[in-house]
Amino acid sequence: MDTTTRDPADVMEAVGFRGIRLAAIGDDGDVLVAFGHHDPDVVAAAMTELGQAVLGWTLPVEADEVDQRWGHIMTSCETCDSKPDCRECAIIRSHDGGWMAYDDETDGPGRFPIMVVDVS
Numbered sequence: 001m002d003t004t005t006r007d008p009a010d011v012m013e014a015v016g017f018r019g020i021r022l023a024a025i026g027d028d029g030d031v032l033v034a035f036g037h038h039d040p041d042v043v044a045a046a047m048t049e050l051g052q053a054v055l056g057w058t059l060p061v062e063a064d065e066v067d068q069r070w071g072h073i074m075t076s077c078e079t080c081d082s083k084p085d086c087r088e089c090a091i092i093r094s095h096d097g098g099w100m101a102y103d104d105e106t107d108g109p110g111r112f113p114i115m116v117v118d119v120s
């Protein structure tokens, strides 16, 4: 599947808070991603609103907890060369649009700017 023409915020079903598009990822919704690089104070406020309104978080997100990263969309795992019998590849492929890796520390081909908070 070619995901290069799709907006990652649409793939991840982002919602808007304070003009910033956010998506909850991870099995328990304990990782929030903001699409784009923004003022950390605004991102923290938007993440606090989403976390408390939708995810049941009780504590606010602080600006210094928000990491500036780059994401990329994965349609197979990146360690097995897409072996046909790879269980991890099958799980990733089962998600429409693929999975988003959210911890790249540098920009590169296919990467897009994000900001991340992990409260797990």
Ligand SMILES: [Zn+2]
Binding pocket: 076, 077, 078, 079, 080, 081, 082, 083, 086, 087, 088, 089, 090
């Ligand atoms: Zn694999």
